[in-house]
Amino acid sequence: xxxxxxxxxxxxxxxxxxxxxxxxNKIKMQGWDFVLRFLALGLSLAxxxxxxxxxxxxxxxxxxxxxxxxxxxxxxxxxxxxxxxxFFVVANxxxxxxxxxxxxxxxxxxxxxxxxxxxxxxxxxxxxxxxFSGVGAAFAIGLMGYRGNTHxxxxxxxxxFDRFCHQVVAAIILSTVAALMFFLLVVLAxxxxxxxx
Numbered sequence: 001x002x003x004x005x006x007x008x009x010x011x012x013x014x015x016x017x018x019x020x021x022x023x024x025n026k027i028k029m030q031g032w033d034f035v036l037r038f039l040a041l042g043l044s045l046a047x048x049x050x051x052x053x054x055x056x057x058x059x060x061x062x063x064x065x066x067x068x069x070x071x072x073x074x075x076x077x078x079x080x081x082x083x084x085x086x087f088f089v090v091a092n093x094x095x096x097x098x099x100x101x102x103x104x105x106x107x108x109x110x111x112x113x114x115x116x117x118x119x120x121x122x123x124x125x126x127x128x129x130x131x132f133s134g135v136g137a138a139f140a141i142g143l144m145g146y147r148g149n150t151h152x153x154x155x156x157x158x159x160x161f162d163r164f165c166h167q168v169v170a171a172i173i174l175s176t177v178a179a180l181m182f183f184l185l186v187v188l189a190x191x192x193x194x195x196x197x
Contacts, residue, residue: 032188033106036181041099043178044131048092051138051171054079056164077161084137085168091134092175095127095182121189124182131179135172142168 055078061070079085102120109116145165148156158165 030106033185034103036185036188037099037103037106040127040178040181040185041096041103043174043181044092044095044099047171047174047178048089048096050167050174051079051085051092052089054164054167054171056161058160060160075160077157077164082141084141088134088138088171088175091130092171092178095131095178098123098127099182117189121186124185124189127182128179128186131175131182135175135179138168138172138175142172 055076057074057076059072060075062073063070079089102123105116105120142165144154145161145168146156146158148154
């Protein structure tokens with residue numbers, strides 16, 4: 001007579017060894033989910049703050065009358081002077097709030113209710129689109145400030161407001177990484193759903 005014992009006992013048609021592996025995989029996925037959400041929260045908050053406090057005042061030479069010598073004029077660059085930067089800050093603030101709420105819901109949803117999980121995944125995907133669109137808008141206007149555009153007679157300003165432009169670049173990088181964190185969350189959720197079926 002062959003031994004009926006295996007690495008795990010058979011309970012209700014499911015081996016306890018398989019159940020243990022499934023539980024371990026679920027805990028591992030929840031760990032990654034927590035880490036990625038926490039990173040997305042921190043990065044989107046940092047991006048919103050870095051650009052939201054961005055302001056630089058400097059003195060520039062400006063020709064008021066072409067026949068007269070240029071005069072010193074104080075000029076200020078602020079993030080809310082450009083609608084693309086306003087959109088960027090608001091998008092990152094929304095992503096930060098979503099990351100905080102979804103972090104709490106994920107921790108509270110210990111049993112993994114499908115309805116809550118699907119809503120969180122949907123809004124994670126919305127955050128990916130929102131953050132990448134904010135990054136695109138800020139990058140486009142930042143590039144305009146860096147290079148200028150002779151076709152529409154917009155002069156480059158990053159040679160004058162260099163600290164302002166450096167903070168814009170830092171905020172764009174932080175937001176891009178935050179968007180990638182949300183994208184990874186969506187990918188992990190899709191892989192998790194694929195494993196279940």
